[in-house]
Amino acid sequence: MLFELEAVLEFSNDVSGKKEIEELMESVNKELFKRGAPKGKEEEASKLKEWSTEGNKLKVRITSGRYVRAPDALLRLRSQLNLLGGKIKAGVRRVEIRRLEVKEVELGREPSEEVRVAFYVDRIDVKGDKADIKFSPSIPIDVIEAGGVDRIIELIIEKVERQAYEGKEEVKRLLWESKEKEVFFDKDPSAELEKMNWIRRTHSKGQFVYGRNFTSIVNAVKEILVEHLYKPLGFREMLFPKFEPWDVPKRSGHAKSIYPDAYYVMVPKVSNPKEWEEAMDYFRITGEIHKEGIMKKVEPVGILSYAQCPPFWQFLEGKVVREESLPIKIYDWSGPTYRNEAGGTQGIARVEEFHRAETLFIGSPAQVREIAKKVEDRLTFILDKLLELEIKKYSVVPWWMAQEGEKKMSDKEDEGIGTVDFEAYLPYKGERKRSEWLEIQNVSVIGEKYPKAFSVKSTGGELWSGCAGGSFERWICAFLSQKGFEKKNWPDEIGRRVKLEEEVKFA
The missing domain is CATH 3.30.930.10 (Bira Bifunctional Protein; Domain 2)
Structure with missing residues (x-):
C-alpha cells in the first residue's frame, strides 16, 4: 500500500525564508516521520519528498507505505510547526489537501461489482484484488484527524467482503x-385474530391495537x-x-x-408557536399535514429503539x-x-x-x-x-x-x-x-x-x-x-x- 499526499499549510503570517522551518523540514525524515514504525519497517514510514514556501503558505508532498502513513505525518508536521510559532511569529491556521491517493490497497478478493463510497472519495480503480483510491481534495482536515482515511480504506475492504455474502441464503x-x-390449526392466526376483533390494524404499517x-x-x-x-x-x-x-x-x-x-425522531429547531403558524394554518385550511413545511423546521436527533x-x-x-x-x-x-x-x-x-x-x-x-x-x-x-x-x-x-x-x-x-x-x-x-x-x-x-x-x-x-x-x-x-x-x-x-x-x- 502506497500513500501519496500533497497539501498546503496556511499560516497566520508570512513564513518565507524562515530558517526554523527550513531546519525542521530537513530533519523530519530522520526522526519525526519514522517514530512509531516497527523495527525493520522504517522504509515504509513517511518521507517528505518536496516542500516550498510562498508568502504565508507551505506546500508539501509526502509519501509513505503502511506505517506512519502520510496523513498522520502531515498532522505531526503541523504540530511541530505550531511549536515554532513563538519563534517564527506565525501559526498554522488552515490545512488544505491538494491530492491524496492510496495505491495497491489489498481487498482480500476481487469485487463482483463496482465499489462506491459516498463521501470524500472521487474514484476507486480496481485491479484484480487490489484498488487505487483517489480521495477528494475537499476532504476536511478534521476528518483526517479523526482517522477518516483509514476508516474509508476499511469501509472499502468491508464492502468488497460483504459482496461475497449478499444474495446468499442465511448462514x-x-x-x-x-x-x-400435534397441531390443531392450519390457518394464518393473524387473519383469524382480526376476524375475532382480538387485534385491530392502525393507520400505521405493521402496527396493531391488541385487544383484551x-x-x-x-x-x-x-x-x-x-x-x-x-x-x-x-x-x-x-x-x-x-x-x-x-x-x-x-x-x-x-x-x-x-x-x-x-x-427517526425529529424535534423542532425552534419551539416558538409563531414559527409553526404556517403548519397550523395549512391544516386548518386543508385538513392535511404540511409535511414539506414541517421537515424544514425539524432536525433528526436520533431513532426509536431498534434493538x-x-x-x-x-x-x-x-x-x-x-x-x-x-x-x-x-x-x-x-x-x-x-x-x-x-x-x-x-x-x-x-x-x-x-x-x-x-x-x-x-x-x-x-x-x-x-x-x-x-x-x-x-x-x-x-x-x-x-x-x-x-x-x-x-x-x-x-x-x-x-x-x-x-x-x-x-x-x-x-x-x-x-x-x-x-x-x-x-x-x-x-x-x-x-x-x-x-x-x-x-x-x-x-x-x-x-x-x-x-x-x-x-x-x-x-x-x-x-x-x-x-x-x-x-x-x-x-x-x-x-x-x-x-x-x-x-x-x-x-x-x-x-x-x-x-x-x-x-x-
Whole structure:
C-alpha cells in the first residue's frame, strides 16, 4: 500500500525564508516521520519528498507505505510547526489537501461489482484484488484527524467482503430440534385474530391495537418467563429508554447500516408557536399535514429503539463496575421497539412496532457464557415442554453483525461468542420440511463489544455481555399457529393463566 499526499499549510503570517522551518523540514525524515514504525519497517514510514514556501503558505508532498502513513505525518508536521510559532511569529491556521491517493490497497478478493463510497472519495480503480483510491481534495482536515482515511480504506475492504455474502441464503447450522408436536390449526392466526376483533390494524404499517384476549395471552407469557426463567436465574427488572440519541447507535455500531430500517425522531429547531403558524394554518385550511413545511423546521436527533438493549448501556457508560456487583442480570419489557420492514409486514409475524422481553447479562467471560447457556436451556424448556411448541435451534450469524450488514458467522465462535436462534413451525405455511419457519427468539454471547463501545470496565478484569430477545407477537403467532384458538387444545401452563372473554362487537 502506497500513500501519496500533497497539501498546503496556511499560516497566520508570512513564513518565507524562515530558517526554523527550513531546519525542521530537513530533519523530519530522520526522526519525526519514522517514530512509531516497527523495527525493520522504517522504509515504509513517511518521507517528505518536496516542500516550498510562498508568502504565508507551505506546500508539501509526502509519501509513505503502511506505517506512519502520510496523513498522520502531515498532522505531526503541523504540530511541530505550531511549536515554532513563538519563534517564527506565525501559526498554522488552515490545512488544505491538494491530492491524496492510496495505491495497491489489498481487498482480500476481487469485487463482483463496482465499489462506491459516498463521501470524500472521487474514484476507486480496481485491479484484480487490489484498488487505487483517489480521495477528494475537499476532504476536511478534521476528518483526517479523526482517522477518516483509514476508516474509508476499511469501509472499502468491508464492502468488497460483504459482496461475497449478499444474495446468499442465511448462514446457519442446526443445533437441535424438538419432536414433532400435534397441531390443531392450519390457518394464518393473524387473519383469524382480526376476524375475532382480538387485534385491530392502525393507520400505521405493521402496527396493531391488541385487544383484551390477546393481551391476556401476552401477560400469561410474561408470567411464564418470570416464573421459569427470570426468578430461577436471579434476573431483576429494569426500564430501558425507547429513544436512542445519535451517540447510542454510533457507539453500538448500528450507525454503520441502520438507516433504511430506522424510525427517526425529529424535534423542532425552534419551539416558538409563531414559527409553526404556517403548519397550523395549512391544516386548518386543508385538513392535511404540511409535511414539506414541517421537515424544514425539524432536525433528526436520533431513532426509536431498534434493538432494545443499546440504550441501557448509558446507565453504565464510563463507569468501572465493582467485581462484587457482577454478574448483572436484568430484563426489560417496558415498551415497544421499531423497525421499518423494507421487505413488507406479515400480520403479527412481521410487524414494525413490536413488544419484546429483552434479557441482558453482564460479567466476566466465564459468567456470561454460563448464563447464556442457562438462559438457552430455560427458554428451550419453556417453548418445548411448557408451551409444547415444535421448534428448532440454530447457530446463526450474530444479530449485532447482521444488523451491521454482515452475513457470516462470528470468527470468535470457538470462544463462545455467537447467537442461537429459536425457530417455530407454522402449519399454515405448509409441510414441516419444506416451509419457512419463524424465528421467535435468540440468545447471544456478544463478548466485549458493548462494554468496550460504552467505555465500561470492571475491577475484576475483562468484561463481556450477552442478551436474549424475543417478541411477544412472534411467540403468540407461533403458539396460535400450532394450537389454534380453542383452549381445550392449549397446554395447561398457559391455558390456566388466560382469561378469554367476548371482545368488543361492531355493528
